[in-house]
Amino acid sequence: MTSHGSVENVAACPAALAAREAALLAPYAMHSSASRGRKHAEPPHAYRGPFQRDRDRITHSAAFRRLSDKTQVFTGGLGYHRTRLTHTLEVASISRTLARALALNEDLVEALALAHDLGHPPYGHAGEDALDDCLRPYGGFSHNRQALRIVELLEQRYPAFPGLNLSIEVLEGQQTRYERQQDVVGRPLLEVQVVEAADSVAYDTHDVDDALELGLFTLDDLDTVPLWHQAAGRVRRRWQALSGKELKRAVLHELIDWQVGDLLDVGRQRTHDWALDSIEAVRAAPWCISANEELAALKRELEQFLFDRVYRHAQVIALRNEAQAELRAMFAGYCHRPELLPDSYRARVAEVGLERSVGDYLAGMTDRYARHEYRRLFAP
Ligand code: MG
DSSP states (O other), X not given: OOSOSHHHHHHTHHHHHHHHHHHHSOTTSOOGGGOOOBSXXXXXXXXXXXXXXXXXXXXXXXXHHHGGGOBSSOOGGGOOSOBHHHHHHHHHHXXXXXXXXXXXXXXXXXXXXXXXXXXXXXXXXXXXXXXXXHTGGGTOOOHHHXXXXXXXXXXXXXXXXXXXOOBHHHHHHHHHHHHTTSOOSSOOOHHHHHHHHHHHHHHHHHHHHHHHHHTSSOHHHHTTSHHHHHHHHHHHHHXXXXXXXXXXXXXXXXXXXXXXXXHHHHHHHHHHHTTOOSHHHHHHSOOOSOOOHHHHHHHHHHHHHHIIIIXXXXXXXXXXXXXXXXXXXXXXXXXXXXXXXXXXXXHTHHHHOHHHHHHHHHHHOOHHHHHHHIIIIIOO
């Protein structure tokens, strides 16, 4: 006999986890005990729940580490503060805040958030568009679908199965991101909806921050955007003397608080009004976790401003064109000389086709590695 209580707790893990979640989670949350499991069956872990295990597999993956050297918006030498990794961590942080306040499954939300951008190729959306063009005759390219390829096939970390063998609920959440525009039957879990909403809060806010730092527009320009103007007005009423960077930081905090507070208000109201008392009720109800209509309209105006002033900025467009030309040259180059591909990608050619395997290889590259390999192998 041991005096340590941990041995008994460990042995009782699935039951202990079920009891913990029954006490903490709402009836509309995804409880670990209701998980549909994994494609390749595995016994429960001694001291981690299934979604904790998913989260850990994601953070230990190569694709996750590479997010540290992938840009959100490709601005090359201009510099941009956020990487895909810091964006992902902001999304995970906001998602967990929402999940805890709504009594949703934080472990699942965290796994979904950490995985949500794994499929991004180098050079941000510029890279995605270029790869989509190159792969158009072979089914195209989407970062949301690529994230599924990564976690189901491309990561080779375990002897027993390809990919990470994540829980069905994590895969389904990522699949929903890919199919979002189509009319999917049944709504996704609230945990999935929370991550979608947090992603939008994070990028709307940090793209403003980074673009200000880069000098792509000024605080005065932003004051013409109603969402910013209203948030800045509230900040100025509290701290009249703030200006410059101090004002900027305070307004960014206000913007996040405003959006998160609104999502919680809307979420609580709808889960109550729509009597969401089970997963089945969530799936049958309309989309639940979203900004109220007024705030959503204000967010769309901000996004249009960002589109015009950041993504269409002359310097950004020039860098975008250069990056896309390099990726296209690399795509053609590897297709022409497959012997340059690493063994693991060459080995998959027979199964998935040369072009798709080249696309997988290019999509996995970081910004710096893509530029390095371009200069080493394909630069004229
Ligand atoms: Mg994102």
